[in-house]
Amino acid sequence: MSSETKPQLVRIMGRWTLTALVLNSVIGSGIFGLPGALAKLLGPAAPVAYVLAALGIGVLMAVFAEVGSQYRESGGQYLYARDALGRFAGIQVGWFFLLVRLTSGAAGINLFVNYLGEFWPGATAPVARAALMVAMIGGFAAVNYRGVRVGAGVSNFFTIAKVATLGLFIVAGLLLVQRLAPAAPAVPATAESWTNALVALVFAFGGFEGALIPAAETKDPRRDAPFALGVGLAVVAAIYFLIHLVAMWGVPDLANSPRPLADAARAFSGPAGAAAMSLAAMLSVFGWASGVFVTIPRLIYALAERGDFPRAFAAVHPRFRSPHLAILVWAVLLIALAIYGSFIWNAILAGVARLVTYAVTCGALLRLRRRDPQADAWRAPAGNVLALLGIAFCGYLAVSMTATHVAIMGGVAGVAAVNWLVVRGRFTSKPSGPN
Numbered sequence: 001m002s003s004e005t006k007p008q009l010v011r012i013m014g015r016w017t018l019t020a021l022v023l024n025s026v027i028g029s030g031i032f033g034l035p036g037a038l039a040k041l042l043g044p045a046a047p048v049a050y051v052l053a054a055l056g057i058g059v060l061m062a063v064f065a066e067v068g069s070q071y072r073e074s075g076g077q078y079l080y081a082r083d084a085l086g087r088f089a090g091i092q093v094g095w096f097f098l099l100v101r102l103t104s105g106a107a108g109i110n111l112f113v114n115y116l117g118e119f120w121p122g123a124t125a126p127v128a129r130a131a132l133m134v135a136m137i138g139g140f141a142a143v144n145y146r147g148v149r150v151g152a153g154v155s156n157f158f159t160i161a162k163v164a165t166l167g168l169f170i171v172a173g174l175l176l177v178q179r180l181a182p183a184a185p186a187v188p189a190t191a192e193s194w195t196n197a198l199v200a201l202v203f204a205f206g207g208f209e210g211a212l213i214p215a216a217e218t219k220d221p222r223r224d225a226p227f228a229l230g231v232g233l234a235v236v237a238a239i240y241f242l243i244h245l246v247a248m249w250g251v252p253d254l255a256n257s258p259r260p261l262a263d264a265a266r267a268f269s270g271p272a273g274a275a276a277m278s279l280a281a282m283l284s285v286f287g288w289a290s291g292v293f294v295t296i297p298r299l300i301y302a303l304a305e306r307g308d309f310p311r312a313f314a315a316v317h318p319r320f321r322s323p324h325l326a327i328l329v330w331a332v333l334l335i336a337l338a339i340y341g342s343f344i345w346n347a348i349l350a351g352v353a354r355l356v357t358y359a360v361t362c363g364a365l366l367r368l369r370r371r372d373p374q375a376d377a378w379r380a381p382a383g384n385v386l387a388l389l390g391i392a393f394c395g396y397l398a399v400s401m402t403a404t405h406v407a408i409m410g411g412v413a414g415v416a417a418v419n420w421l422v423v424r425g426r427f428t429s430k431p432s433g434p435n
Helices: 015-026 034-068 077-085 087-116 126-145 148-176 191-205 208-212 221-250 260-305 324-340 343-371 383-398 403-423
Strands: none
Touching: 015 148, 015 208, 015 221, 015 260, 034 191, 034 208, 034 221, 034 260, 034 343, 034 383, 077 087, 077 260, 077 343, 087 126, 087 260, 087 324, 087 343, 087 403, 126 260, 126 324, 148 221, 148 260, 191 221, 191 383, 208 221, 208 343, 221 260, 260 324, 343 383, 343 403
16 A cells, blocks of 8 residues: 555644643652652652752753654654654664653553552452453553544543542642641751652653654644643642642651552541542543553554554554554553563663653754754744753763663663664655654
């Protein structure tokens, strides 16, 4: 089938759908445990860390907004790196980004089952756990197989539901909580404590980049990408900051709370409130996973479309206009990793890999500004400076990596290098530059 007649992806996602995808990609499970971890590290000073982290992520989002506004094809960070820095860099970023989202998705699926165990203890038994994971992931695959309109609609529904639930928690908490004085940390906060807190918050704010992958199904990426990222950052930062205040005021021993939002809800609305927040945690994880199924198969599609993965994964369903084979392979990989690994095992891999993809995208902005100074794109104020700050920020966070993290990243880089050696002589007819 020729390129003129083969089925193509369709542009149906507007700026508000893209904004919802940003929110859904960021707000997952982290905020349901983050207040306790930050209270242990920083005590009453924790709210300041949210502001600092939002500023750091804002720098990276501005970089992504400029770079993303130049592309109307699917692929996200893989596409940016491939076009600006070459095929080798693109394949490396593609693998690292797949690792980030695959491990994040598997971690989220594990958390969903863990929260379900609060209501049905048998859910965490090996056979039941595996069956639940297969059913959940299979359901997402079936919905998205039928096209991006259905998949994005599901993502929108869960985004609205979880933002509304968290908003209700914030409003009720601010009105009803007794505002107890927060306890000081057992050990005074040190420079290392602040670094660890910022690392945790940066990863909690992360995930926005996934919403830029399905650009080929976005109506106007140049206009909509900066809007969605800007609105998304403002909403997420406000939600995270206010949630921490409610938890800090409502839970005297916040640093030792395994479920800080549930404990805070119990403080101002009793056991029913605690149960409601546990359900909200499950809803949030479920919604986040639904958003991942909209974005990541489009990355596999983009890699295949440009000859960097097997061409079969670039197939588009003739009726539903979805990258159906990419969706199926993503589902199989996610099931395997979710069943094999735990939440912590998957979360660590996701965290260390994200630094690479962020830093490379900052490098892509520097290259694109030199190469295409008149590109039809949204321009970030002082974009070159922001890109350099973003690289420095990622480098600062990378200092906290352990030898195990370095070994894992080296392994992924090696696999990507082998991938490049296999495909480097393969012709690719699909243009990948800004348009």
